[in-house]
Amino acid sequence: MAAKQMDFAHIGPETLAGRYLRRFWHPIHRSADLQIGRPVRAKLMGEFFTLWRGESGEAHMVEDACPHRQTALSLGWVAGDNIRCFYHGWEFSGSGQCMAMPAEKKSFEAKVQVRAYAVREYLGLIFAYIGEGDPPAFVRYPELENSSGGVTVHQHPVPCNYFQRIENDLDELHIHFVHAVTADRIGLHEMPEIKVSETPYGIRREGHRSGGGRNVTRIGHFIMPNISMVDLPPSPAHNYWTITASWRVPIDDETMMTFAIRLRPGEAPAHESHRVASPDPMQLTEDILAGRMRVQDIDPKYPGLFNVQDNVAMAGQGRIVDRSKDRLGQSDVGVILIRKLYDRELRALAQGKPTKKWKRPDTKLDFAISEVSAYVDV
Numbered sequence: 401m402a403a404k405q406m407d408f409a410h411i412g413p414e415t416l417a418g419r420y421l422r423r424f425w426h427p428i429h430r431s432a433d434l435q436i437g438r439p440v441r442a443k444l445m446g447e448f449f450t451l452w453r454g455e456s457g458e459a460h461m462v463e464d465a466c467p468h469r470q471t472a473l474s475l476g477w478v479a480g481d482n483i484r485c486f487y488h489g490w491e492f493s494g495s496g497q498c499m500a501m502p503a504e505k506k507s508f509e510a511k512v513q514v515r516a517y518a519v520r521e522y523l524g525l526i527f528a529y530i531g532e533g534d535p536p537a538f539v540r541y542p543e544l545e546n547s548s549g550g551v552t553v554h555q556h557p558v559p560c561n562y563f564q565r566i567e568n569d570l571d572e573l574h575i576h577f578v579h580a581v582t583a584d585r586i587g588l589h590e591m592p593e594i595k596v597s598e599t600p601y602g603i604r605r606e607g608h609r610s611g612g613g614r615n616v617t618r619i620g621h622f623i624m625p626n627i628s629m630v631d632l633p634p635s636p637a638h639n640y641w642t643i644t645a646s647w648r649v650p651i652d653d654e655t656m657m658t659f660a661i662r663l664r665p666g667e668a669p670a671h672e673s674h675r676v677a678s679p680d681p682m683q684l685t686e687d688i689l690a691g692r693m694r695v696q697d698i699d700p701k702y703p704g705l706f707n708v709q710d711n712v713a714m715a716g717q718g719r720i721v722d723r724s725k726d727r728l729g730q731s732d733v734g735v736i737l738i739r740k741l742y743d744r745e746l747r748a749l750a751q752g753k754p755t756k757k758w759k760r761p762d763t764k765l766d767f768a769i770s771e772v773s774a775y776v777d778v
């Protein structure tokens with residue numbers, strides 16, 4: 401009998417998947433949403449962090465619990481570039497050193513630190529490293545840099561485990577069912593034959609279609625451990641094919657956040673944060689999952705359509721799916737491969753063996769479709 405598959409889903413600090421994922425940089429917030437002087441409480445892989453932008457404009461991140469008596473530092477004030485606790489005013493620098501204790505002897509300060517984390521802003525997102533030791537080299541995305549068009553930065557939660565979102569990225573077939581309205585409108589009619597291969601950075605996925613028109617081969621890239629890059633078809637929210645990089649970040653075991661950067665050809669070059677569609681896709685997702693409405697009833701022009709369609713398909717599996725019950729077929733080769741890679745890497749980690757050093761090329765990855773075409777309103 402085959403060995404039991406490793407647990408990819410649970411991501412607490414002591415779990416194998418949690419330890420593995422903590423070896424990489426992850427986006428934690430949109431840059432535009434972190435204002436000077438307004439700290440936020442951010443959650444990543446089941447842990448809370450205090451994120452703030454000091455008066456110098458620099459972003460900082462520390463653990464959320466104040467070392468004095470544990471209240472959330474994110475409740476506090478920004479003082480210069482430091483964070484000052486709301487409860488009794490202890491003040492910490494971005495490196496985590498205590499700088500002031502209003503009611504204590506001066507000599508106590510030097511002895512107290514809070515854990516601080518490396519942060520880096522890139523393409524409108526704040527990335528953090530919460531693993532042990534020095535952070536790994538920061539991975540750049542030449543496809544998204546120096547865009548001649550506009551760039552939007554998205555953030556939206558999904559009410560299920562991050563690995564279900566990753567599996568969805570490797571499953572091109574679902575477009576023809578979950579997003580059938582859109583596939584229809586752009587003339588993408590033919591179901592693909594899916595081919596996947598392991599690469600130095602993760603997985604290259606090809607969806608082969610033999611027909612003409614829009615029915616050509618599409619290429620997607622999955623960059624380990626949790627990044628999907630595709631040329632996304634037109635939708636009610638964007639009327640052109642658009643290269644999108646999506647980070648699938650666990651918030652906790654049962655919720656994940658997508659951070660996405662999307663190129664908008666033909667628009668003025670600018671980084672801007674995307675506004676949440678109205679009504680809120682999470683509310684619609686909950687209404688559909690609770691049986692109060694049907695996904696088929698959503699107006700095809702609703703800008704959050706893709707989001708809700710994916711959300712309900714994935715959360716419909718359960719917040720954490722039991723994969724031992726799956727009956728996988730030939731169209732599931734992408735799902736099979738990503739499970740195999742995670743299984744292999746987590747097994748190596750468990751045995752104290754080296755894991756694969758993933759490396760994406762410095763040059764741009766290729767995508768089969770880049771032409772601009774309209775979302776046809778019928």
Ligand code: FES
Nearest residue numbers: 466468469485488
């Ligand atoms: S709990 Fe933060 S200063 Fe007391």
Ligand SMILES: [Fe+2]
Nearest residue numbers: 574578579710
């Ligand atoms: Fe989808």
